[in-house]
Amino acid sequence: MIRIEATRLIPGRGEPIDDGVVLLDGDTIAYAGPRADAPVEATGGSGTTPVVKVDTVMPGLWDCHVHLFGTHSASPSYVFAEPVALRAARACADLAAALRAGFTSVREAGGLGIHLAAAVAEGSVPGPRVYAAGAALSVTGGHTDLHALPPAWVRDLSRWEPSIRxxxxxxxxxxxxxxxxxxxxEVIKICASxxxxxxxxxxxxQQFTRAELEAIVEVAAMADRSVMAHCHGTAAMLAAVEAGVRTIEHGSYIDDEVAAAMRERGTLLVPTRLIGCEFLEHAGSLSPEMAAKMLAVYEDSGERIARAAASGVRIAMGTDVLLSGPDLPAGWGNNGRELPLLVELGLTPLQAIEAATANAPDTLGPRAPRSGQLLAGYDADVIAVHGDPTRDVGVLADPAAVTHVWQAGRLVG
Ligand SMILES: [Zn+2]
Structure with missing residues (x-):
């Protein structure tokens, strides 16, 4: 048993509690709540429950849209020309950086994560738990096709590269x-636009017909998997939501009609603000054509997404980090920068935290683990930070402010 005593406890969903206690019993939370109601433990001597005093205690963070590509370039033709072993090694460093930054779980939207998940789970590599999609699926000429290469090469590449199909x-x-x-x-990723x-x-x-979208959702659902759909345009979003996907990724052109359909079906939105903001700040790292598209897609998307969120569309936090190392735009280790960007959209700091904690497991539908909340019986994935993120959510964007990371009850950062 470990007893964490905190100045404030942020449960993930619901109001913060001053003077809180969290008890970790092995890999599970045994108690989380006010100190006054906490079970009395023998503390202080040898053989007794160790006590850790922290400033703020909260659930480990989730990033619901990441890519473990292990690359330094966003150029799709270049990424897959580098050896998988080299990229996997870089991706392991990325996982470790995310864990140190307080991320105890990630949902991967295509990349090497399908194999790295096993390395994390068996303890070979420190990192967040990885819920991976395997390859991101797209149509011929779609978002995960490599348009500059002969089609036969791309089909051949998919046989040994786990990222694209x-x-x-x-x-x-x-x-x-x-x-x-x-x-x-653990989840199926498609590119619907x-x-x-x-x-x-x-x-x-739109890319994928309604019949294709329905077939994807049906086959995934037979295995209790949910579908995450990359979508910018409204036709794609509407078709994907009506086909039954669990989450819309990006959602750049979301309008009232799409938002209404999402509210009705409980579809979550993963806005991925970080990638747009950071690539537009470093537009030189993109080709001129990509930079122009990025600008067009992100120009007014903040207002549209803010309107959708205000209307009640549920938000889960995702960044779309894809480059290795914290010095590159949309680089691993800076995952927490998404939270202030959600607050810029009009979410309160507590709502942004809920998007990155309690809402996040729901993106996995029936496979959702008991995670993202400080509740008895939930996974003991818990972090402590210096400062009060409900007043300044920027605390969570600074890995140096993360003082403790427990994963499955073990102190790992
Ligand atoms: Zn992505």
């Missing part, structure tokens, strides 16, 4: 989903 038609998409399930995917970091497609255009 092109598929078309109901039969084709069903096979592609089953391949990801076979490889151990064009994207920014793909040469020859338009983020506004």
């Amino acid at each position: 092109v598929c078309d038609g109901v039969t084709g998409v069903v096979e592609a989903v089953r391949e990801q399930l076979r490889a151990g995917a 064009g994207g920014v970091i793909s040469e020859r497609n338009d983020p506004q255009h």
